[in-house]
Amino acid sequence: MFSFIVRRLLIIIPMALLVVTVTWGLIRLAPGNFYSSEKKLPPAIEENIKKKYGLDKPFYQQYLIMMGNVLRLDFGDSLKYEGQSVNQIISRHFPYSATLGLFAYLLALVIGLASGYISALKQNSGWDYASMSLAMLGQSVPSFVIGPILVIIFALGIYIFPPARAGGFMNYVLPVITLSAIYAAYIARLTRAGMVEVLRSDYIRTARAKGLSETRVLLRHALKGGLIPVVSYTGPALAALLAGTVVVERIFAMPGLGNIFIQSIFNRDEPLTLGIVAFLSILIMVFNLLVDISYAFLDPRIRYE
Amino acid sequence: MQEEIVKGTSLWKDAWKRLLKNKLAVFGLIVVVLMALICFLGPIILEGLTGIAPDYVPKDSDLVKSFPPSAQHWMGTDDLGRDLFARVLQGGRISLMVGIISTIVSLIVGVSYGAIAGYFGGRIDNFMMRVVDLLYSIPYILIVIVLLNSFGGNNAPAVVKAFSDLFGGGQGMNQIFMLFFAIGFISWLTMARVVRGQILSLKNQEFVLAAKATGVSTGRIIFRHLVPNVLGPVIVYATLTIPQVMLSEAFLSFLGIGVQAPYASWGSLANEGIKNISMFPWQLIFPGVTMALTLFSLNFLGDGLRDALDPQTRKF
Numbered sequence: 001m002f003s004f005i006v007r008r009l010l011i012i013i014p015m016a017l018l019v020v021t022v023t024w025g026l027i028r029l030a031p032g033n034f035y036s037s038e039k040k041l042p043p044a045i046e047e048n049i050k051k052k053y054g055l056d057k058p059f060y061q062q063y064l065i066m067m068g069n070v071l072r073l074d075f076g077d078s079l080k081y082e083g084q085s086v087n088q089i090i091s092r093h094f095p096y097s098a099t100l101g102l103f104a105y106l107l108a109l110v111i112g113l114a115s116g117y118i119s120a121l122k123q124n125s126g127w128d129y130a131s132m133s134l135a136m137l138g139q140s141v142p143s144f145v146i147g148p149i150l151v152i153i154f155a156l157g158i159y160i161f162p163p164a165r166a167g168g169f170m171n172y173v174l175p176v177i178t179l180s181a182i183y184a185a186y187i188a189r190l191t192r193a194g195m196v197e198v199l200r201s202d203y204i205r206t207a208r209a210k211g212l213s214e215t216r217v218l219l220r221h222a223l224k225g226g227l228i229p230v231v232s233y234t235g236p237a238l239a240a241l242l243a244g245t246v247v248v249e250r251i252f253a254m255p256g257l258g259n260i261f262i263q264s265i266f267n268r269d270e271p272l273t274l275g276i277v278a279f280l281s282i283l284i285m286v287f288n289l290l291v292d293i294s295y296a297f298l299d300p301r302i303r304y305e
Numbered sequence: 306m307q308e309e310i311v312k313g314t315s316l317w318k319d320a321w322k323r324l325l326k327n328k329l330a331v332f333g334l335i336v337v338v339l340m341a342l343i344c345f346l347g348p349i350i351l352e353g354l355t356g357i358a359p360d361y362v363p364k365d366s367d368l369v370k371s372f373p374p375s376a377q378h379w380m381g382t383d384d385l386g387r388d389l390f391a392r393v394l395q396g397g398r399i400s401l402m403v404g405i406i407s408t409i410v411s412l413i414v415g416v417s418y419g420a421i422a423g424y425f426g427g428r429i430d431n432f433m434m435r436v437v438d439l440l441y442s443i444p445y446i447l448i449v450i451v452l453l454n455s456f457g458g459n460n461a462p463a464v465v466k467a468f469s470d471l472f473g474g475g476q477g478m479n480q481i482f483m484l485f486f487a488i489g490f491i492s493w494l495t496m497a498r499v500v501r502g503q504i505l506s507l508k509n510q511e512f513v514l515a516a517k518a519t520g521v522s523t524g525r526i527i528f529r530h531l532v533p534n535v536l537g538p539v540i541v542y543a544t545l546t547i548p549q550v551m552l553s554e555a556f557l558s559f560l561g562i563g564v565q566a567p568y569a570s571w572g573s574l575a576n577e578g579i580k581n582i583s584m585f586p587w588q589l590i591f592p593g594v595t596m597a598l599t600l601f602s603l604n605f606l607g608d609g610l611r612d613a614l615d616p617q618t619r620k621f
Contacts, residue, residue: 015438015439015442018439019439019442019443022439022443023443023447026443026447026448026451027447027451029451029455030450030451030454030455031454031455032454136601136604136605136608137597137601139600139604140548140597140598140600140601140603140604141593141597141600141601142552142555142556142559142572142575142593142596142597142600144555144556144559144572144575144576144579144593145575145589145590145593145594145596145597148579148582148586148589148593149590151582152582152583152586156583246446246556246560247556247559247560250559250560251579261444261446262446262560265446265447265450266450273447277443277444277447280444281442281443284442285442
């Protein structure tokens, strides 16, 4: 188990470097430059800008310099926000996205697990149909519809929550609900599907045959097995959560990392884009590793060499 | 002499029967077909009935041009005074076309990629699947923006231009079709994994060995012998891809990356609507709810198809 974790952690470094390389290639592939949005520059000034940012050097040298910076985890200064380093910008804006994403995922987990679990125990009951139809609805309504409708009702109609901007706890309520809807829906469906299969399996029959109490069978034995599909969904969900927050950040005017990332691509702010991509890809890979490790705890049949 | 021939039921007939028994799936199918008919024929009929074209702008210079739903304008008007119902129908064409074209692109790329990786196995498979893992961790928005910037508009590849010419062509149309292809190019990863897994379990069976023994070429074995056998899961997954790519398009258009004015999609209409949300909420609600209804039906249809084609793994 230990050597498995170490090996996986070591793979993350070259993988992240590869992601950065591909991203760098993609940025360079797109036409234009970070200064090309301004009016046409006189050739002499353009030369100077190129010299200042090392753009006059051959392609491979620029790549090596960039990789050297990335390896030292120093992405340099942003090209658009002058005097601010990429690391500063990330550490300033990431907490908003992280809070939003984390609370949304927790809320989705609680609602999804509870309703999926009860649906599986009471298959084909009224509750089952109601909650699964609701889950299908949550999966189909885009967040840019749910969010504004919540705003119309709870911020403009009856004033309970502020309509936008980051601040205290109250500011996070509406965005978190908006963001969590689709994940709660997926998790509910996955939990139901997983639990239905587990409840039919042999080890549950064995547990009952041993004379364990029904609550113990359902909570200790069945829930663990039924959680596996939910856990495997967590990795991709987290990746989507980090990218998907952009829309919710836009609706609620939150200063999160998602919006900064999109802006950096539009601004051709290469250091900032690379920094955020490297940061997010490492985060996603670490979470995928955590997911794989948690399999071993949920299902004793899974072993890592 | 035997007059009556006992008809065997094929897998497809069987599946179709099971699908028809599923009320929710039938509901989904009806709504989707109706929505497609209304979106593709609707603007013409609407113009004939009321004389309102989607790009009609009222001549009077009222300060406020956004009117709530009325008998004349069923969904009200947008902030330029255009009939929102006509705009939603027009936007529906593009949103539905994304669903079809992007899914076909992701189908072609994903199935070929997965089938090749699965068939050759070993190192090739390992390498190809690591590439998929790598692509999973690159933010898809970046890929879409680069594809649109580099190959959008007049720089569109010949294939994209050929398709766009079918719908009038021009720079704006090229851009939209490039968007369709770009979304397809970011949505094939899971399809490749699904197909690879299926091919891995099929490639050691006797019929493949027989094909090899009779000297069938590798390409023919993969695409004529193996791929038709994985069509069930592929169709199931493709149906579930349609709502996903439609959502991707809506998100991109909502962020201002996707469909640009004067063209419209449900996502871009919602993006325009959200600016006026406190004053004219219908401008967001009608395109949003239309889209939600369509996705809802597509999801039910996809689930029904999965149950019908693969009755063993019935998941809700």
